[in-house]
Amino acid sequence: MLLKEPLDSQEVHVKAVCRRLAARVMVLAAIIAGCAGVAAAEHPQQAFVRNWEGKRVVVKRALFTLVYNERGLLGTKATAKRDGLVVVTPFEGIYFQFDGRQGRDDVVGRDAQRMIDAVAEAYQPDSLEVRQYQKVEPVSIARYDAGVELIVKKVRLERDTVRLTFVQPAGPDGPDAPVTSLTIKWPMPLSKSFAERDQIERLIHPFVDRTPAP
Numbered sequence: 638m639l640l641k642e643p644l645d646s647q648e649v650h651v652k653a654v655c656r657r658l659a660a661r662v663m664v665l666a667a668i669i670a671g672c673a674g675v676a677a678a679e680h681p682q683q684a685f686v687r688n689w690e691g692k693r694v695v696v697k698r699a700l701f702t703l704v705y706n707e708r709g710l711l712g713t714k715a716t717a718k719r720d721g722l723v724v725v726t727p728f729e730g731i732y733f734q735f736d737g738r739q740g741r742d743d744v745v746g747r748d749a750q751r752m753i754d755a756v757a758e759a760y761q762p763d764s765l766e767v768r769q770y771q772k773v774e775p776v777s778i779a780r781y782d783a784g785v786e787l788i789v790k791k792v793r794l795e796r797d798t799v800r801l802t803f804v805q806p807a808g809p810d811g812p813d814a815p816v817t818s819l820t821i822k823w824p825m826p827l828s829k830s831f832a833e834r835d836q837i838e839r840l841i842h843p844f845v846d847r848t849p850a851p
Contacts, residue, residue, distance in 0.1 A: 681831035686792045689801060693788050694845040700803075701749040702779040702817040703735055703756065708772050719779065721802070721818025722752060725840045728824060739772050749778055781817050786848065790815055797823045799837055801845070819844050 679687075701722045708714050722733040735744040735756050744759045746752050753775040760773040781787065787803040790813070799821040804813060821837050 681834060682794050685799075685831060685834055686794070689789045689792045689847075691789060693786060693806070693848045694803070695848050696781050696783055696785040696787065696845055697842075698783060698844045700781045700817045700819060700844065701733060701752075702781070703752055704776045704779055705756070706774040706776060707738075708770055708774075717776070719814075719816055721815075721820070722749060722778075723818070723844070724820045724822050725844070726822045726824065727836065727840065729822075734820070741772075749780075753778060779817070787816070787845070794827065796826050799823070799827075801841070803845075 702719045703722055705718055705720070706714055706716045707718055720735060722735060724732050724734045726732075733746050733749050733752050735752060737743045741759055744752065744756050746755050756773060756775045757771075760771055762771055781803075786806060788806055789801050790804040791802045793800045793802070800818055801820075802815045802818045805816050819841065821840050823833060823837070827833055
């Protein structure tokens with residue numbers, strides 16, 4: 638029977654290094670596999686946001702925006718602010734809404750042009766208020782017609798709404814200034830699985846559609 642010669646110290650060191658390298662490779666492979674699993678398990682809402690945010694779109698049906706001035710609690714005035722008005726629902730059709738602020742209710746209507754008078758009336762100074770000035774002063778209605786190119790700046794999902802906020806590629810107030818928005822109002826809270834996605838996108842597409850990538 639032949640006896641194995643004892644390993645010298647250099648050979649032992651080489652084998653130890655190889656074992657450590659093999660262990661590190663296994664750990665790295667596990668990390669990569671874990672990252673791939675996380676990517677594959679991307680939340681449906683996150684996938685929807687990623688699919689729209691930053692994308693260039695073309696308007697297919699007019700979007701309307703209220704241009705207004707607003708005074709804060711201390712009387713400071715911000716001019717030419719813009720809020721999109723269009724709200725789309727699956728069962729109640731289309732309406733226009735200016736979101737309430739400074740303790741006032743939302744202003745809702747079916748005629749975009751009449752929203753100026755409706756908002757002006759809703760924000761008349763209250764006789765009991767110390768500061769007698771109009772908090773919101775509607776100025777005009779801006780309209781973005783079919784063919785206008787916009788960029789989806791932000792997508793926000795809330796309890797029962799999905800809102801896309803748009804900027805112009807080269808707007809007068811800079812590329813980051815929102816100019817209009819489109820809100821999808823769902824009749825019930827959105828599900829965790831976001832099973833409503835296809836139906837919501839069917840409500841979005843009549844108004845805006847993504848332009849083909851160059």
